[in-house]
Amino acid sequence: MMTLLQIEKAARNFGGLKAVDQVSFEIESGTIMGLLGPNGSGKTTLLNLISGFLTPSAGRIVFNGRDLAGARPDKIARAGIARTFQLVRILPSLTLLENVMLPAVFGHRSHWGKEADRVARAALEKTGLGERASASAGDLNYIDQKRLELARALAAEPELLLLDEWLAGLNPTELQEGIALIRSLSGSGIPIIMVEHIMEAVRALCPRCAVMNAGKLIADGETAKVLSDKAVIAAYLGDAEDA
Numbered sequence: 001m002m003t004l005l006q007i008e009k010a011a012r013n014f015g016g017l018k019a020v021d022q023v024s025f026e027i028e029s030g031t032i033m034g035l036l037g038p039n040g041s042g043k044t045t046l047l048n049l050i051s052g053f054l055t056p057s058a059g060r061i062v063f064n065g066r067d068l069a070g071a072r073p074d075k076i077a078r079a080g081i082a083r084t085f086q087l088v089r090i091l092p093s094l095t096l097l098e099n100v101m102l103p104a105v106f107g108h109r110s111h112w113g114k115e116a117d118r119v120a121r122a123a124l125e126k127t128g129l130g131e132r133a134s135a136s137a138g139d140l141n142y143i144d145q146k147r148l149e150l151a152r153a154l155a156a157e158p159e160l161l162l163l164d165e166w167l168a169g170l171n172p173t174e175l176q177e178g179i180a181l182i183r184s185l186s187g188s189g190i191p192i193i194m195v196e197h198i199m200e201a202v203r204a205l206c207p208r209c210a211v212m213n214a215g216k217l218i219a220d221g222e223t224a225k226v227l228s229d230k231a232v233i234a235a236y237l238g239d240a241e242d243a
Protein backbone atom coordinates (compact mmCIF):
# COMPACT_ATOMS: atom_id res chain seq x y z
CA MET A 1 0.00 0.00 0.00
CA MET A 2 1.03 3.59 -0.58
CA THR A 3 2.32 5.82 2.20
CA LEU A 4 -0.24 8.55 2.68
CA LEU A 5 1.25 10.48 5.55
CA GLN A 6 4.82 10.38 6.76
CA ILE A 7 5.77 12.23 9.92
CA GLU A 8 9.49 12.60 10.46
CA LYS A 9 10.85 13.83 13.76
CA ALA A 10 8.03 16.31 14.23
CA ALA A 11 8.51 18.57 17.22
CA ARG A 12 6.66 21.44 18.86
CA ASN A 13 7.90 23.34 21.86
CA PHE A 14 5.94 25.79 24.00
CA GLY A 15 8.69 27.72 25.78
CA GLY A 16 10.68 25.02 27.55
CA LEU A 17 7.93 22.39 27.22
CA LYS A 18 8.38 19.75 24.52
CA ALA A 19 4.69 19.14 23.77
CA VAL A 20 5.61 17.00 20.73
CA ASP A 21 9.11 15.59 20.88
CA GLN A 22 10.69 13.98 17.78
CA VAL A 23 7.63 12.01 16.74
CA SER A 24 7.89 9.82 13.62
CA PHE A 25 5.38 7.43 12.06
CA GLU A 26 3.74 6.67 8.75
CA ILE A 27 0.25 5.75 7.74
CA GLU A 28 -0.87 4.06 4.56
CA SER A 29 -3.96 4.78 2.53
CA GLY A 30 -7.07 2.89 3.57
CA THR A 31 -6.09 2.40 7.20
CA ILE A 32 -7.42 3.56 10.56
CA MET A 33 -5.08 4.26 13.45
CA GLY A 34 -5.74 5.14 17.08
CA LEU A 35 -3.62 7.81 18.76
CA LEU A 36 -3.64 7.38 22.51
CA GLY A 37 -1.91 8.78 25.54
CA PRO A 38 -2.63 10.28 28.94
CA ASN A 39 -3.93 13.85 29.29
CA GLY A 40 -1.37 16.41 28.17
CA SER A 41 0.78 13.89 26.31
CA GLY A 42 0.70 15.88 23.06
CA LYS A 43 -1.99 14.21 20.96
CA THR A 44 -3.99 17.33 20.10
CA THR A 45 -0.79 19.27 19.50
CA LEU A 46 0.27 16.59 17.00
CA LEU A 47 -3.12 16.82 15.21
CA ASN A 48 -2.66 20.60 15.15
CA LEU A 49 0.75 20.17 13.50
CA ILE A 50 -0.68 17.82 10.86
CA SER A 51 -3.67 20.08 10.12
CA GLY A 52 -1.68 23.33 10.16
CA PHE A 53 -3.25 24.92 13.24
CA LEU A 54 0.22 24.97 14.78
CA THR A 55 3.61 25.25 13.10
CA PRO A 56 6.15 22.55 13.95
CA SER A 57 9.34 23.68 15.68
CA ALA A 58 11.13 21.03 13.60
CA GLY A 59 10.47 18.00 11.43
CA ARG A 60 8.70 17.01 8.23
CA ILE A 61 5.03 16.22 7.64
CA VAL A 62 4.77 14.69 4.18
CA PHE A 63 1.28 14.10 2.78
CA ASN A 64 0.89 12.47 -0.63
CA GLY A 65 4.53 13.23 -1.31
CA ARG A 66 4.39 16.95 -0.34
CA ASP A 67 5.98 18.38 2.78
CA LEU A 68 3.19 20.39 4.39
CA ALA A 69 4.97 21.21 7.67
CA GLY A 70 4.18 24.82 8.56
CA ALA A 71 1.59 25.30 5.78
CA ARG A 72 -1.59 27.19 6.66
CA PRO A 73 -4.73 25.22 7.65
CA ASP A 74 -6.63 26.21 4.48
CA LYS A 75 -3.79 24.96 2.28
CA ILE A 76 -3.67 21.67 4.19
CA ALA A 77 -7.46 21.32 3.94
CA ARG A 78 -7.21 21.82 0.19
CA ALA A 79 -4.46 19.20 0.05
CA GLY A 80 -7.01 16.74 1.46
CA ILE A 81 -6.74 16.61 5.26
CA ALA A 82 -9.89 17.32 7.27
CA ARG A 83 -10.37 17.21 11.01
CA THR A 84 -12.86 17.51 13.82
CA PHE A 85 -12.23 19.53 16.98
CA GLN A 86 -12.67 18.47 20.59
CA LEU A 87 -14.90 21.51 21.06
CA VAL A 88 -17.17 21.45 18.03
CA ARG A 89 -16.80 24.32 15.60
CA ILE A 90 -20.23 24.38 14.04
CA LEU A 91 -21.88 27.68 13.13
CA PRO A 92 -25.06 27.84 15.28
CA SER A 93 -26.77 30.66 13.37
CA LEU A 94 -26.67 28.70 10.08
CA THR A 95 -28.71 25.69 8.95
CA LEU A 96 -27.15 22.23 8.90
CA LEU A 97 -26.91 22.37 5.12
CA GLU A 98 -25.20 25.77 5.20
CA ASN A 99 -22.73 24.41 7.76
CA VAL A 100 -21.67 21.61 5.42
CA MET A 101 -21.82 23.70 2.23
CA LEU A 102 -18.86 25.77 3.41
CA PRO A 103 -16.36 22.88 3.49
CA ALA A 104 -17.90 21.42 0.30
CA VAL A 105 -17.00 24.69 -1.43
CA PHE A 106 -13.75 25.51 0.35
CA GLY A 107 -12.46 22.00 1.09
CA HIS A 108 -10.35 19.57 -0.88
CA ARG A 109 -12.34 19.53 -4.13
CA SER A 110 -13.95 23.00 -4.23
CA HIS A 111 -17.38 22.16 -5.58
CA TRP A 112 -19.81 24.80 -6.82
CA GLY A 113 -23.56 25.03 -7.32
CA LYS A 114 -25.47 21.76 -7.60
CA GLU A 115 -22.39 19.64 -7.06
CA ALA A 116 -21.61 21.42 -3.77
CA ASP A 117 -25.22 20.87 -2.71
CA ARG A 118 -24.98 17.16 -3.58
CA VAL A 119 -21.71 16.67 -1.66
CA ALA A 120 -23.03 18.63 1.33
CA ARG A 121 -26.27 16.62 1.48
CA ALA A 122 -24.32 13.35 1.13
CA ALA A 123 -22.21 14.35 4.16
CA LEU A 124 -25.38 14.99 6.17
CA GLU A 125 -26.80 11.62 5.03
CA LYS A 126 -23.67 9.74 6.09
CA THR A 127 -23.88 11.16 9.60
CA GLY A 128 -27.62 10.55 9.97
CA LEU A 129 -28.65 14.20 9.61
CA GLY A 130 -30.00 14.00 6.06
CA GLU A 131 -33.59 14.76 6.97
CA ARG A 132 -32.73 17.83 9.00
CA ALA A 133 -30.81 19.79 6.37
CA SER A 134 -32.83 22.96 6.88
CA ALA A 135 -32.88 22.86 10.70
CA SER A 136 -30.84 25.42 12.59
CA ALA A 137 -27.49 24.14 13.88
CA GLY A 138 -28.07 26.10 17.09
CA ASP A 139 -31.00 23.80 17.96
CA LEU A 140 -29.01 20.54 17.88
CA ASN A 141 -28.40 18.40 20.95
CA TYR A 142 -24.87 17.29 21.85
CA ILE A 143 -24.62 14.11 19.75
CA ASP A 144 -26.13 15.84 16.74
CA GLN A 145 -23.64 18.70 17.11
CA LYS A 146 -20.93 16.05 17.01
CA ARG A 147 -22.51 14.48 13.93
CA LEU A 148 -22.57 17.89 12.25
CA GLU A 149 -18.95 18.51 13.17
CA LEU A 150 -18.10 15.20 11.48
CA ALA A 151 -20.33 16.01 8.49
CA ARG A 152 -18.37 19.25 8.02
CA ALA A 153 -15.14 17.27 7.85
CA LEU A 154 -16.67 14.76 5.41
CA ALA A 155 -18.07 17.47 3.13
CA ALA A 156 -14.48 18.46 2.40
CA GLU A 157 -14.09 14.96 0.88
CA PRO A 158 -10.85 14.31 2.72
CA GLU A 159 -8.12 11.88 1.76
CA LEU A 160 -7.23 11.76 5.46
CA LEU A 161 -9.62 12.37 8.34
CA LEU A 162 -8.36 13.36 11.80
CA LEU A 163 -10.79 12.80 14.66
CA ASP A 164 -10.02 14.48 17.99
CA GLU A 165 -11.98 12.56 20.64
CA TRP A 166 -15.04 12.56 18.46
CA LEU A 167 -16.68 9.89 20.65
CA ALA A 168 -16.13 11.72 23.95
CA GLY A 169 -19.22 12.56 25.97
CA LEU A 170 -21.62 10.18 24.23
CA ASN A 171 -23.92 7.93 26.26
CA PRO A 172 -23.55 4.13 25.81
CA THR A 173 -26.17 3.89 23.04
CA GLU A 174 -24.75 6.89 21.20
CA LEU A 175 -21.26 5.44 21.60
CA GLN A 176 -22.30 2.27 19.79
CA GLU A 177 -23.86 4.40 17.02
CA GLY A 178 -20.71 6.50 16.86
CA ILE A 179 -18.47 3.43 16.59
CA ALA A 180 -20.67 2.05 13.80
CA LEU A 181 -20.49 5.38 11.97
CA ILE A 182 -16.69 5.56 12.13
CA ARG A 183 -16.50 1.93 11.04
CA SER A 184 -18.64 2.68 8.00
CA LEU A 185 -16.47 5.66 7.06
CA SER A 186 -13.33 3.59 7.39
CA GLY A 187 -15.01 0.77 5.45
CA SER A 188 -15.73 3.20 2.63
CA GLY A 189 -11.98 3.73 2.34
CA ILE A 190 -11.36 7.02 4.19
CA PRO A 191 -8.06 6.79 6.09
CA ILE A 192 -8.50 7.95 9.69
CA ILE A 193 -6.27 8.91 12.60
CA MET A 194 -8.38 9.05 15.73
CA VAL A 195 -7.29 10.49 19.06
CA GLU A 196 -9.38 8.59 21.56
CA HIS A 197 -9.51 7.82 25.28
CA ILE A 198 -12.29 5.24 25.03
CA MET A 199 -10.44 1.92 24.82
CA GLU A 200 -13.54 -0.01 23.82
CA ALA A 201 -13.73 2.15 20.69
CA VAL A 202 -10.03 1.86 19.95
CA ARG A 203 -10.19 -1.94 20.27
CA ALA A 204 -13.30 -2.12 18.10
CA LEU A 205 -12.07 0.19 15.34
CA CYS A 206 -8.29 0.36 15.18
CA PRO A 207 -6.11 -2.60 14.16
CA ARG A 208 -3.14 -0.33 14.88
CA CYS A 209 -2.51 2.28 17.49
CA ALA A 210 0.26 4.58 18.63
CA VAL A 211 0.73 5.92 22.14
CA MET A 212 2.22 9.23 23.22
CA ASN A 213 3.57 10.11 26.63
CA ALA A 214 5.13 13.45 27.56
CA GLY A 215 5.44 14.41 23.88
CA LYS A 216 7.14 11.21 22.74
CA LEU A 217 5.76 8.27 20.81
CA ILE A 218 6.30 5.37 23.22
CA ALA A 219 4.56 2.60 21.26
CA ASP A 220 3.20 1.98 17.77
CA GLY A 221 1.85 -1.33 16.50
CA GLU A 222 -0.91 -3.87 16.67
CA THR A 223 -3.53 -2.59 19.13
CA ALA A 224 -3.74 -5.64 21.42
CA LYS A 225 0.05 -5.75 21.75
CA VAL A 226 0.39 -2.02 22.31
CA LEU A 227 -2.28 -1.98 25.01
CA SER A 228 -0.51 -4.74 26.94
CA ASP A 229 2.91 -3.06 26.60
CA LYS A 230 4.52 -2.35 29.99
CA ALA A 231 5.61 1.21 29.12
CA VAL A 232 2.07 2.02 27.91
CA ILE A 233 0.45 0.64 31.07
CA ALA A 234 2.94 2.55 33.21
CA ALA A 235 2.19 5.80 31.35
CA TYR A 236 -1.54 5.42 32.00
CA LEU A 237 -1.05 4.44 35.66
CA GLY A 238 1.17 7.50 36.11
CA ASP A 239 -1.66 9.59 34.71
CA ALA A 240 -4.15 8.02 37.14
CA GLU A 241 -1.87 8.81 40.09
CA ASP A 242 -1.55 12.44 38.96
CA ALA A 243 -5.32 12.85 38.53
Ligand SMILES: Nc1ncnc2c1ncn2[C@@H]1O[C@H](COP(=O)(O)OP(=O)(O)OP(=O)(O)O)[C@@H](O)[C@H]1O
Binds near residue numbers: 014017040042044045
Ligand atom coordinates in the same frame (compact mmCIF):
# COMPACT_ATOMS: atom_id res chain seq x y z
N1 LIG B 1 -0.97 26.69 22.90
C1 LIG B 1 -0.30 26.17 23.92
N2 LIG B 1 0.53 26.92 24.67
C2 LIG B 1 1.23 26.37 25.69
N3 LIG B 1 1.19 25.07 26.03
C3 LIG B 1 0.37 24.28 25.33
C4 LIG B 1 -0.41 24.77 24.24
N4 LIG B 1 -1.11 23.73 23.71
C5 LIG B 1 -0.80 22.65 24.44
N5 LIG B 1 0.09 22.98 25.41
C6 LIG B 1 0.69 22.04 26.37
O1 LIG B 1 1.27 20.98 25.62
C7 LIG B 1 1.08 19.73 26.29
C8 LIG B 1 0.35 18.78 25.36
O2 LIG B 1 -1.00 19.20 25.23
P1 LIG B 1 -2.05 18.48 24.28
O3 LIG B 1 -3.31 19.26 24.34
O4 LIG B 1 -1.44 18.25 22.95
O5 LIG B 1 -2.24 17.09 25.01
P2 LIG B 1 -3.30 15.94 24.74
O6 LIG B 1 -2.54 14.67 24.75
O7 LIG B 1 -4.09 16.26 23.54
O8 LIG B 1 -4.21 16.03 26.04
P3 LIG B 1 -5.78 15.70 26.27
O9 LIG B 1 -5.92 14.21 26.19
O10 LIG B 1 -6.03 16.22 27.64
O11 LIG B 1 -6.56 16.43 25.21
C9 LIG B 1 0.32 20.04 27.58
O12 LIG B 1 1.27 20.16 28.61
C10 LIG B 1 -0.34 21.38 27.28
O13 LIG B 1 -0.52 22.12 28.47
